[in-house]
Amino acid sequence: MALTRSKSAGLFAPNSRPRTSKGGTTCCVPGCYNNTAQDRHIPFYSFPGELRRKILWLERIGRPQWIPNANHMICANHFVGGRLKTPTGKAQDPTIFPRTRGAERTHGGIAKTKAR
Numbered sequence: 001m002a003l004t005r006s007k008s009a010g011l012f013a014p015n016s017r018p019r020t021s022k023g024g025t026t027c028c029v030p031g032c033y034n035n036t037a038q039d040r041h042i043p044f045y046s047f048p049g050e051l052r053r054k055i056l057w058l059e060r061i062g063r064p065q066w067i068p069n070a071n072h073m074i075c076a077n078h079f080v081g082g083r084l085k086t087p088t089g090k091a092q093d094p095t096i097f098p099r100t101r102g103a104e105r106t107h108g109g110i111a112k113t114k115a116r
Helices: 051-060
Strands: 003-005 012-014 044-046 073-075 103-105 111-113
Touching: none
Parallel strands: none
Antiparallel strands: 003 012, 044 073, 103 111
């Protein structure tokens, strides 16, 4: 049986492990570090099941060859109004992205890497 230090008691206790991270899921948009555990006030949305929309989302976030699983999410900061649906109930796609080094904005709000 291994003994580890308990943060709350300040003593070594059996079966307790030091906490190394706060857990949660981090937004999968490159350059965004919002996390479900640390940013509880921000909604997170799963990728759509419809293949056409999923491909569109992947292209918009700049990861067209990447395959997300059921745990990958995008935070509300990338949606107009912070919502997955408009007030009329129409689904919307992510359009707001952080500026990253070497990127420029296009008319659709999609960051594309500059050719060098």
